[in-house]
Amino acid sequence: MEMLRRMLALLAGDPQADRAVPPTGFTxxxxxxxxxxxxLLAVFALAMSLATGRLADRWSEELARTSTLRISAPADQMQGQTVxxxxxxxxxxxxxxxRPLTAEEQRALLEPWFGPDLPVETLPIPQLxxxxxxxxxxxxxxLRARLQAEVPGAILDDHGRWRxxxxxAAGRLRLLAWVSMGLIALTTAAMITLAANAALSANAQVIRVMRLVGARDVYIARAFVRRxxxxxxxxxxxxxxxxxxxxxxxxxxxVAGGFLTGLGFQGWHWLLPLTIPPLAALVSFFATRQAALRSLGEQS
Amino acid sequence: MIELDEVAYSYGGGELFSSVSLSLAPGTFHFLTGPSGAGKTTLLKLCYGELKATAGQVRLFGQDTRDLARDEVAQLRRRVGVVHQDCQFLDHLPVAENIAMPLTVSGREGTPEDLEALLGWVGLRCQAGQLPPELSGGERQRAALARAVIMSPDVILADEPTGNVDWDMSQRLLTLLIELNRMGKTVLIATHDLGLIRAAKSQVEARVLRLKDRRIQAAGANL
Known part of the structure; x- marks a missing residue:
């Protein structure tokens, strides 16, 4: 709470103090x-994390509750074995x-490989x-034992093998996305620290003058941190x-074929990227403050 | 106010001075003289806590500077006005803002009338909006003096304040410093300008200290 109050006070700023440090274009x-x-990268990483999360949830929930029976039989026995x-x-x-899949559903399953209008009725493809x-x-x-006895052409696939x-994999992708976000935060902190150090070095004379007139380190640091x-x-x-x-x-x-259930945000997830700018400001606040106080300590 | 007790200062393996003892009592006027490189500037820096003595004790308003954190030194420095030979301004800010900087950093608010009066006192009313690089040497020194006194400090330390100005301007600056002393401020001026010291002695009771051969000694009447 105290830190939040200090951050808000910092953002409100002291225009007079700000003017003491000249703006430096490069930093x-x-x-x-x-x-x-x-x-920008954090938004993509967040989108990826949420998409892979949805993917993992869908696969784990939907596939866990379903399985497929495949019936491979001569054409004249297919109907009987299916029933x-x-x-x-x-x-x-x-x-x-x-529920046996309809010819249209089986055609849709094969469409990515054989194209549209495949005459599935004339092909010796199994019934699902x-x-x-x-x-x-x-x-x-x-169930396998009963099927073997009563429907010899049936093969049960309970999805466990590939689910x-x-x-x-989806879980690891999600983890990777979170790791990416952590790395993005660290890289941001490193870049800002670098820029802050460059600004502090470039303004060594300003710091000397401010110290000469009695400025405390926190006062000098604040001007840089706010900026x-x-x-x-x-x-x-x-x-x-x-x-x-x-x-x-x-x-x-x-349009994308439903491969990753959509990479975008869904519903209230659109609000999540809005947390990125304040988080970046928070990272910058601590990185600059740390860099400024350390640098001022070294310059004394 | 400021006391140095058996102080030594060394850098780069060499000893600049040793066993220096000095006491600046309230309301006194001192000159510190000596050849170039004798350590006058260093001694001044020790007096306002920018440097720490390698031996001995420096007490600033009764506090040993060795025991003070940087922020505590900054706090005490507000009671000491310093005028550097090279003035040291923030070149991107107008003269008036530079002069008001000690008030800004200490969170105090001065009135525009006070600032106006101070600018008038040092004769810089017309230059208030100019940037420091636009000022002449004498104007810069007067601006530095105004900045040094805006917090109404107890002590004023001036390092070669007349080093870059002509005789008339040095007399004008000296007059301002004597006026401050008459207002009860303690003044220490480091200078190698013996003419300035002679001119001052006719107007104020000044003690002259000489840094020579790594020691400090009271100068005699041979000035």
């Missing part, structure tokens, strides 16, 4: 540009619904049955706005 541009670039399999599934505890589970789900070993690695915090805030705001516009301009889920 001003460096701070503005690096804050803008880092905020038998559906009947068997309906009487299996833990199965809520068993979607199984939706309920409660604790079914017993896969028992786990996918969920794990750098405001620059980081302005730069990060510009970068965040650009980043959000870029995310807004990304193709929609449908």
């Amino acid at each position: 001003a541009r460096l701070t503005l540009m690096s804050a803008a670039a880092m905020a 038998a399999a559906v009947e068997l599934l309906r009487t299996t505890p833990g199965v809520a619904e068993a 049955i979607e199984i939706i589970e309920e409660g604790d789900g079914y017993d896969p070993a028992g 786990e690695p996918l969920v794990q 750098f915090t405001l620059r980081a805030l302005i730069g990060a705001t510009a970068g965040t706005v650009l980043g959000m516009l870029a995310v807004l301009a990304l193709p929609s889920t449908d």
Whole structure:
């Protein structure tokens, strides 16, 4: 709370004190540009983190509740085996619904590889049955044994084989996005520290004069800290706005084929990037303050 | 006010001076003289806490400067007005703002009338809005003097205040410093200008100290 009060007082500023430090073009541009670039990257990292989070949730929730039965049989037996399999599934505890995919649904599944208007009816492709589970789900070993006895052409795929690695991969992507955001914050702090040190070195004479007239280190530091915090805030705001516009301009889920459930923000998640500029200002505040006090200590 | 007790200062392996003792009592007027390189500027810096003695004790308003943190020294420095030979201004700020800088950094607010009066006292009313690089040597020295006294300090330390000005201007500056002393301020002027010292002695009771051969000694009547 005290720190927040000090930050607000800092942003309100002391115009007289600010004037004591002359504006330096190089460090001003460096701070503005690096804050803008880092905020832009942070928006993308945040979007990626949220998208992979949604992906992991969807895969883990939806795929955990479904499985697929594939029936490979000669054309004249296909219909019979499909009906038998559906009947068997309906009487299996833990199965809520068993539904053979329609020709249109199977065509849609194959469309990415074979293109539109594939005559699936004339091709020897297996019939797929979607199984939706309920409660604790079914017993896969028992169901496989029954299928082997009653529907010899049926192969049960409970998705367990590939669901786990996918969920794990999505989780790691999310972790990677968070690590990226941490690195972005550290890089921002490093760049601003560098710029602040350059400004302090360039203004050694100003510091000498201010000390001569009785300025305390915190007073001198404050003039630099306020300037750098405001620059980081302005730069990060510009970068965040650009980043959000870029995310807004990304193709929609449908156009992109639903591969990553949409990389953009959804719903209230659009508010999250708005936290980036104040966070950048906070990082800048601490980085500059640390750099200023250390540098002033060394210059004494 | 300021006391030096058996003070020594060394740098780069060499000893600039040693066993220097000095006491600046309230309301006194001192000259510090000696050849170039004798350490006059260094001694002044020790007096306002910019440098720390390598041996001995420097007491600023009763406080040992060795025990003071930087911020405490800054606090005490507000009671000491310093006039440098090279003046040291913030060149991007107008003269008036430079003069008011000690008030700004201490969070005190001076009235425009007080500042106006001070500018008038040093004869810089017309130059208030100019930048320091636009001033002549004498104007810069007077501006530095105005900045040194704006906080109404107890002590005024001046390092070669007449080093870059002609005789008339040096007399004018001297008059201002004597006026301050008559107002009760303690004044210490480091100078190698013996003419200035002679001129002052006819107007004020001044003690002259000489830094020579790494020691400080009271100068006699041979000035």
